[in-house]
Amino acid sequence: AEEIRYxxxxxxxxxxxxxxxxxxxxxxxxxxxxxxxxxxxTGLFHYNELIAGVxxxxxxxxxxxxIQVLLLGVWQEQKHKGYGSKLMRNTMESCxxxxxxxxxxxxxxYEKLGFIESTKIxxxxx
Numbered sequence: 001a002e003e004i005r006y007x008x009x010x011x012x013x014x015x016x017x018x019x020x021x022x023x024x025x026x027x028x029x030x031x032x033x034x035x036x037x038x039x040x041x042t043g044l045f046h047y048n049e050l051i052a053g054v055x056x057x058x059x060x061x062x063x064x065x066x067i068q069v070l071l072l073g074v075w076q077e078q079k080h081k082g083y084g085s086k087l088m089r090n091t092m093e094s095c096x097x098x099x100x101x102x103x104x105x106x107x108x109x110y111e112k113l114g115f116i117e118s119t120k121i122x123x124x125x126x
Contacts, residue, residue, distance in 0.1 A: 004090045007041035007053060015041060015053045022073030035070045044087045051075060052083040054091055067091060069100040088113055 007015050016036055020026045026033070035055045044052040052074040056067050069091065074084045092098055092113070102110055107117070 001047045002045065004042060004044050004087060007043040007050070011043070011050065012036055012041070014050050015043065015055075018050060018053050018073045018075060019071055021076055023071070032071065039070060042087065042091060044083050044090075051078050052087045054087055056091065058095070064097065065095040067095045067098045069098060084109065085113060 016026075016033070019032065019036065023029075023032065039055045039057055041053060041055050043050050043054075052072070054069060054073075055071040056069045058065060058067050060066070069088075072084060072088065088110075098115075100110065100115070111117075
């Protein structure tokens with residue numbers, strides 16, 4: 001009874017609650033809020049209960065699908081059970097490349113999924 005699917009408009013408030021728990025600055029960051037409202041949203045559900053969510057942009061460059069992951073959150077009591085990894089792997093299946101920005105606390109998580117740190121991106125964002 002586990003499924004990964006699009007998060008519907010009427011489920012956005014629940015996704016916002018999840019992100020509030022995952023990101024201290026969520027409510028004070030208008031950009032993060034706009035990502036929930038204006039980006040694609042996918043969730044991992046267990047018996048229709050949202051366990052993890054990801055918000056992202058999907059676009060084409062040179063006929064290749066690129067995804068920019070903006071937010072990934074898992075309810076605190078569900079962390080370290082593989083749900084975030086499962087949701088990211090599902091997201092990764094639908095594209096050629098993924099771009100994301102991560103803080104140092106999440107770096108190891110993304111490295112386990114095969115992501116490589118790029119200093120080119122860091123230079124652009126300093």
